[in-house]
Amino acid sequence: MEHLRGDDPVRIGPYTVLGRFDSGSHPGVLPESRYIARSADGDRTVLVCLPGAGADPARWAVEARHARDLSVPGLLPVDEVGGTTTAPWYAAPYVVALPLPDALVAHGGPLPEPFVRALGASLVSSLGAAHAQGVVHAGATPSAVLVTPVGIRLTGFGTVRSAGADGEYRGNIPGLDHGSLPPEQVTGGRPRPLGDVHGIGAVLSYASTGHTVPERDEIPAGLRAVITACLARDPAHRPAVAELEAVFATGNGRGHGVAGGPQATVLDAPFATALPPRVAVALARVAAAVLAAEPSGPVHLRGNRPPLVHDTRD
Structure with a gap:
């Protein structure tokens, strides 16, 4: 889990963002922006995803809703799809990964x-x-x-x-x-x-x-x-x-x-x-970091803008 950057949201739908899921330490192309987030009562930790840079938001939302209706072993299950046609998001149960x-x-x-x-x-x-x-x-x-x-x-x-x-x-x-x-x-x-x-x-x-x-x-x-x-x-x-x-x-x-x-x-x-031992150790470190994570609270983003909240209106 990585710290949020200046243009990252601090809240997506009903979830408070704890950090970025992807480290950014590699040049791999990401299909979507992924965040680790927690519910307001603290009982649920989720992986929340937003459309990637090249995605059409409306088409991306259609695919997210389709994924929500699937039951395929090994496919990370989608629990919720929310947001608007221009700013959709989906949430999946967080797994240490x-x-x-x-x-x-x-x-x-x-x-x-x-x-x-x-x-x-x-x-x-x-x-x-x-x-x-x-x-x-x-x-x-x-x-x-x-x-x-x-x-x-x-x-x-x-x-x-x-x-x-x-x-x-x-x-x-x-x-x-x-x-x-x-x-x-x-x-x-x-x-x-x-x-x-x-x-x-x-x-x-x-x-x-x-x-x-x-x-x-x-x-x-x-x-x-x-x-x-x-x-x-x-x-x-x-x-x-x-x-x-x-x-x-x-x-x-x-x-x-x-x-x-x-x-x-x-x-x-x-x-x-x-599982290679060094990968197993890295997974243990991720688990500990997420368990100990606390929302950072209101922060000022780049350019002194207020915190970015991903719109949840339908």
């Missing part, structure tokens, strides 16, 4: 291969469940992945859809992680399941190399085939989610050139056993 880029910072570089495989298994399971409900996530990026002590939580639902309508060029929209954006969606293509597969490849590439668009030789040998296949420019050359489930369940996939050796995965042992 680090965005994936912050997990790399805590670890001191790319994450170990067993953890990346556990991450892959979690993402494939969640996105496969979404696809089974006829839902495309359209926002799988490193910053949308939250690492918790017990598993992965995926946020950023509908980022691509909220940034621009189908048919519109998305290559110059701020707030989109263009390293994670499937090529067919850059030119305005409709988000489809194989676009989420590209997102999985970008996330796993980032976790194992620190880059969403790596050189092939940078990728660990045991992950090279599956990540390269997921990142294929032509969607038809990417593996289906069902194939990826087999890859991460058995460590030995077939088809689309995907192959790997037998490796421990999240399906073989509790997620916590794959």
